[in-house]
Ligand SMILES: Nc1ncnc2c1ncn2[C@@H]1O[C@H](COP(=O)(O)OP(=O)(O)OP(=O)(O)O)[C@@H](O)[C@H]1O
């Protein structure tokens with residue numbers, strides 16, 4: 001994915017709002033046709049970065065190349081980008097077709113061609129019959145589609161989407177996620193999506209940049225981000241993760257492997273890939289996803305004898321899944337374990353003793 | 368019966384009616400009643416004044432109207448009044464728009480109310496004083512003339528800036544500026560700024576963004592400003608009286624003269640009623656034309672081509688009206704031509720307003 005020719009190149013991008021340092025040196029390359037997401041908590045600078053790419057904010061420092069061209073001093077109307085605004089920004093004084101055709105005024109197409117292009121764009125987002133509808137008579141999801149069609153009709157090199165789904169309800173959001181992915185494959189345009197919803201980012205993106213306080217904390221594909229977060233902060237932001245204190249032992253097994261003593265679990269050996277933030281001898285922490293811990297029922301045993309015992313402190317039943325908080329003997333705080341509910345498998349009771357199997361291959365080390 | 372009345376009082380409509388009834392009674396008593404008596408008076412005829420008591424012929428006749436519509440003096444006065452308030456409206460709105468735009472788009476949000484407050488400061492003195500001040504400012508030896516003389520821009524004082532229609536326009540435009548600035552400002556404030564960014568993002572320059580997004584969305588405010596300035600200025604009495612001279616007299620001055628100097632109250636009433644009707648018709652006509660021209664502009668694809676087409680049609684139409692006005696009296700008589708013109712304009716306006724839906728410009 002990242003091997004594709006870069007269409008957006010950010011180098012050392014900084015942005016100040018007066019004294020406030022909103023972007024603190026963003027460097028990234030976004031490839032042709034990539035679905036790229038900016039993920040981060042509120043106020044971390046996602047919108048600022050997106051608006052800088054679109055040309056609505058001047059960079060305080062650093063360089064932005066779009067399709068190899070330096071964008072310094074290039075106004076938004078001259079950039080090969082289009083944006084789907086968070087509020088959708090549908091022109092209230094125009095109907096749906098006029099909104100979608102807004103950007104075509106300057107094109108060399110004939111009136112007939114323009115009308116056809118608008119029709120096709122509306123068709124593409126599933127609003128074929130809505131051309132004459134007034135802008136104010138649209139639902140949230142329809143407004144979002146109009147905004148999308150209006151931007152896509154411009155055939156931009158890069159489509160910028162600022163939390164386009166945040167105003168929709170959960171069901172609609174899931175439908176639109178799938179639709180956006182389909183559209184992106186269909187048109188082959190680079191999408192840069194801003195979101196603070198980690199699930200949305202994981203579902204949709206080829207690569208994700210996790211941002212905190214104006215900096216990219218980690219830039220990786222969804223699987224790497226989920227399995228090998230490079231810091232505790234990223235790990236906490238993406239999905240649920242258990243943390244247990246551990247000690248990195250000075251006597252490594254060699255071969256680039258790292259030996260640990262994990263509180264409550266015992267000795268474990270990790271690959272270097274499982275230490276994306278590096279490893280140093282001494283106090284550290286390991287991260288373990290809830291699905292990497294398994295409750296052992298009577299007669300079952302863990303391979304390699306990697307078992308731990310603890311007490312059930314909380315049971316949360318979800319229908320298809322049950323979440324347990326289990327305080328492992330010797331661990332300072334409970335860990336969360338997720339188990340798929342299956343026929344013949346009993347849900348553990350509050351306060352019961354439980355045996356757990358764990359797998360060192362699922363661990364990540366944070367120093 | 369009392370039960371159903373109580374029920375009605377409790378319903379939403381009833382509550383609303385109860386709430387507005389004091390205002391409604393006030394409006395009926397103090398607006399509708401005098402208006403009705405003026406309309407009645409306009410159909411009477413003044414006989415003579417006996418011992419300071421006016422005597423009327425109370426049979427209803429159209430003679431006052433016939434005189435008002437045929438006498439070139441009244442016609443000229445009415446036309447001049449329309450022209451002056453039209454100019455005032457144009458000048459005020461054209462000058463108010465940039466001010467409102469500046470405050471809305473370029474003043475820091477926490478300073479906006481300060482700016483609006485500053486704009487209202489001239490209102491702290493009386494209207495009369497302000498008109499007098501303009502008389503001083505525009506006088507033959509006033510600051511404008513002496514300043515321009517000192518700068519060497521002119522060789523002798525300008526005579527055309529006081530005691531004529533120009534001074535009335537200047538004074539009224541100043542007096543009504545805040546009334547035009549405020550509605551336009553409110554309309555501009557309501558525009559979602561991301562709409563302007565979206566237009567820029569979709570490839571439009573700043574100028575085209577203004578024409579395609581800002582201006583149409585500000586139009587309701589502009590329309591409000593037009594009405595607020597045009598309607599009261601046409602009946603203004605004080606300004607033309609004080610700075611208008613003989614060339615700047617307006618219809619209200621003549622109504623005053625009819626009632627007080629000439630002792631012809633029915634004629635004064637007739638002129639007042641006619642002025643009201645004409646203002647209503649002109650407004651109707653103006654709105655219908657604006658809607659038509661804007662529709663034409665959009666039909667031509669917006670942008671500069673559309674503006675050009677709409678302007679060309681507007682100029683052509685106005686030329687036709689001017690010719691009709693100057694040639695009509697000779698062809699079919701003065702009274703008939705005025706009535707014909709008003710009827711045609713009203714019918715055409717009504718037709719346009721009925722057939723053309725309110726467009727994206729909110730007009
Ligand atoms: N025009 C501005 N002037 C001053 N500070 C600003 C301005 N715009 C944004 N900021 C600040 O910059 C920081 C980043 O803002 P930004 O809008 O990029 O956040 P975000 O990551 O998009 O957050 P959210 O998820 O809430 O939309 C915030 O702390 C914000 O207060």
Ligand SMILES: [Mg+2]
Nearest residue numbers: 046047048162
């Ligand atoms: Mg944001």
